[in-house]
Amino acid sequence: MTEQIVRLSGGDFEAAMDFLNSVFGEHAPHDFEALLPSIYRRTDEHMACNYAIRRDGAIKAIVGMFPINWQVADATLRVAGIGGVATDPACRGQGLMQSLMRHCVTAMTQQGFHLSWLGGQRQRYLYFGYEKCGTSLYFTMNRANIRHGFDDEPGVRFTRIGQGEEALLRRAKELHDDQAMHCERPLQDFHRFCASWRHQLWAATNEAGEMVGYLVADKEGTYVPELMARTSGEALRMVRGWIAECGNPGVSIEMNPAHGFSRNLAKYCEQTSVRPSGNWQILQWAEVVDALMKVQRQWRAGLVDGKVIVGIEGYGAIALVVKDGEPRCAKTEEEPHVSGDSATCMRLLFGPLAPSQVLSLGPAAMLESWCPLPLYWSRQDGV
Numbered sequence: 369m370t371e372q373i374v375r376l377s378g379g380d381f382e383a384a385m386d387f388l389n390s391v392f393g394e395h396a397p398h399d400f401e402a403l404l405p406s407i408y409r410r411t412d413e414h415m416a417c418n419y420a421i422r423r424d425g426a427i428k429a430i431v432g433m434f435p436i437n438w439q440v441a442d443a444t445l446r447v448a449g450i451g452g453v454a455t456d457p458a459c460r461g462q463g464l465m466q467s468l469m470r471h472c473v474t475a476m477t478q479q480g481f482h483l484s485w486l487g488g489q490r491q492r493y494l495y496f497g498y499e500k501c502g503t504s505l506y507f508t509m510n511r512a513n514i515r516h517g518f519d520d521e522p523g524v525r526f527t528r529i530g531q532g533e534e535a536l537l538r539r540a541k542e543l544h545d546d547q548a549m550h551c552e553r554p555l556q557d558f559h560r561f562c563a564s565w566r567h568q569l570w571a572a573t574n575e576a577g578e579m580v581g582y583l584v585a586d587k588e589g590t591y592v593p594e595l596m597a598r599t600s601g602e603a604l605r606m607v608r609g610w611i612a613e614c615g616n617p618g619v620s621i622e623m624n625p626a627h628g629f630s631r632n633l634a635k636y637c638e639q640t641s642v643r644p645s646g647n648w649q650i651l652q653w654a655e656v657v658d659a660l661m662k663v664q665r666q667w668r669a670g671l672v673d674g675k676v677i678v679g680i681e682g683y684g685a686i687a688l689v690v691k692d693g694e695p696r697c698a699k700t701e702e703e704p705h706v707s708g709d710s711a712t713c714m715r716l717l718f719g720p721l722a723p724s725q726v727l728s729l730g731p732a733a734m735l736e737s738w739c740p741l742p743l744y745w746s747r748q749d750g751v
Contacts, residue, residue: 371421371423371464371467372421372422373419373420373421373467373468373471374419374420374421374422375416375417375418375419375420376415376416376418376419376420376430377412377415377416378410378411378412378414378415380415380418380420380427381408381409381410381415383426383427384415384418384420384427384430385400385401385408387427387430387454387456388400388430388452388454391454391455391456391457392454394457400452402566403564403565403566404451404564404565404751405560405563405564406557406560406561406564407432407434407451407751408452417432417433417434417435418430418431418432418433418452419431419432419433419468419471419472420468421464421467421468423459427456428455428456428459428464429454429455429456429459429464429465429467429468430452430453430454430468431450431452431453431454431465431468431469431471431472432449432450432451432452432453432751433448433449433450433472433475433476434448434449434450434451434751435447435448435449435481436448436449436551436552436749436751437551437552438549438550438551438552439545439549439550439551439552440548440549440656440659440660440662440663441548441549441659441662441663441666442659442662443655443658443659443662444552445482445483445655445656445659446480446481446482447481447482447483447484447485447551448472448476448481448483448484448485449484449485449486449749449750449751450469450472450484450485450486450751451486451487451750451751452751453465453468453469453486453488466495469493469496470496473496473497473649476651477651480652481651481652482650482651482652482655482656483648483649483650483651483652483656484498484648484649484651485646485647485648485745485750485751486498486646486647486751487646487647487750488647490647493647494711496649497649497710498647498648498649499647499648499649499710499711499714499715500644500646500647500648501644501645501648501714501715501718501719501720501743502644502645502646502648502718502719502720502740502743502744502745503625503642503643503644503645503718503719503720503740503742503743503744504622504623504624504625504642504643504644504645504720504744504745505622505623505624505625505627505630505640505641505642506620506621506622506623506639506640506641506642506643507620507621507623507630507633507634507637507639507640508618508619508620508621508637508638508639508640509607509608509611509618509619509621509633509636509637509638510611510617510618510619510638511611511617511618512638513618513636513637513638514608514611514612514636517636518608522605522606522608522609522612523574523575523605523609524572524573524574524580524602524605524606524608524609524610525572525573525609525613526570526571526572526573526583526609526610526613527570527571527573528568528569528570528571529559529562529569529570529571529582530559531559531560531563534555536571536579536582537555537558537559538555539571539579539582540558540562540569540571540579540582540596541553541555541558543581543582543596543597543598544558544594544596546596547596547624547627548626548663548666548667549624549626549663549742549744550746551746551749553749561748561749562584562594562748564747564748564750565586565593565747565748565750566586566587567584567585567586567587567593567748568584568585568586568587569582569583569584570582570583570584570585572597572602572606572609574602580597580598580599580602580605580606581595581596581597581598581602581603581606582595582596583595583596583606583610584748585610585619588616589610589614589616589619590614590616590618590619590620591619591620591622592607592610592619592620592621592622593622593746593747593748594622594746594747594748595607595621595623595629597629600628600629600631600632601632603629603632603633604629604632604633604636607619607621607633618638621633622747624742624744624746625642625667625740625742625744626663626664626666626667626742626744628667642719642720643720644719644720645743645744645745646745646750648714648718648743649710650710650714653680653683653686653699653713654686654697654698654699657686657688657697657717657741658695658696658697658698660718660741660742660743661688661690661695661696661697661738661741662695663741663742664695664738664741664742665690665693665694665695667742670693671690671693671695671737671738672690672734672737672738673690673691673692673693674689674690674734674737674738675687675688675689675690675734676688676705676706676731676732676734676735677700677702677703677704677705677706677732678704678705678706678707678713678716678717678732678735679704679706679707679708680707680708680709680710680713681707681708681709681710681713682709682710683710684699684700684701685699685700685701685702685703685704686698686699686700687699687700687702688735688738690738695738705730705731705732706727706729706730706731706732706735708727712726712727716735716739717735717739717740717741718739718740718741718743719739719740719741719743720740721740722736722739722740723735723736723739723740724736
């Protein structure tokens with residue numbers, strides 16, 4: 369018997385938070401309202417993003433499906449963020465999570481979402497069409513790197529930005545929105561996004577008192593998942609200044625692969641690593657690939673001309689074309705040069721490995737020049 373799936377409302381907030389905190393708190397205390405203040409809020413609109421199964425009136429399983437508008441080059445892509453996947457321990461093994469996940473995947477397909485993101489164990493979500501792929505860059509910089517690499521003062525100081533400091537928040541939002549890829553964050557909610565995962569938002573000012581950038585860091589100041597600045601040089605000065613001001617031995621920085629600041633960091637940092645950016649499911653392949661190819665063109669200042677047809681099981685074929693340096697992608701009936709199931713094609717096009725490390729390319733060798741495409745998701749937009 370299929371159990372009824374319901375959408376929660378504002379009146380379910382306390383019960384839902386108690387349930388999530390209990391399930392996720394088996395090994396460590398949780399407070400979802402404080403942990404993710406951008407999405408767990410006491411309104412019908414926000415709570416309706418949570419799908420649940422009840423028994424005798426009590427919540428026994430929840431899956432959250434949170435709509436996010438993602439600006440990628442000139443395209444606005446609709447992303448379904450999946451989070452808060454939880455089942456009552458006494459009900460595990462009864463298929464409740466499977467029912468809710470299938471329901472959400474069907475709903476996002478019917479509602480025209482372009483793609484979906486979630487965090488979690490790879491094989492667990494592979495059953496529902498997700499694959500761990502995409503690219504995140506990680507840099508670690510320490511005091512020794514700074515001592516040997518620079519002989520001047522960074523000239524940057526930091527001030528924590530509070531929730532009501534509209535002028536600083538407005539400037540931070542401008543820097544955030546200047547990225548080729550970014551999620552829409554309304555000004556009134558910008559601080560909530562930056563405070564997710566119990567992180568803190570800091571403004572960086574130069575010696576003239578101008579705000580040159582901002583960063584988001586954990587409470588210890590050793591992890592920076594988001595850093596924006598007016599220029600690449602100012603971004604590097606911010607990293608140096610942050611290490612000096614916090615008094616920590618070093619810092620780890622997570623960054624978009626299409627972020628221009630990465631080149632400066634790579635020149636001086638101690639270590640670099642490339643990791644998947646999450647578990648992804650692509651629903652509208654042509655639109656997603658087209659947008660990411662345009663970001664890749666901006667980041668690489670041009671792409672080599674060519675054409676590759678990729679066949680995707682269950683979707684059809686897409687034509688990736690670059691002509692006179694201008695990229696585009698569209699669905700096609702042409703014979704594929706390379707084919708695979710959706711999980712393989714996600715890894716083929718989005719990395720983090722090079723395409724030739726995923727499939728034998730043959731006539732699709734041009735992919736090696738274009739890919740991985742910069743499929744990235746900011747930690748602060750995670751759900």
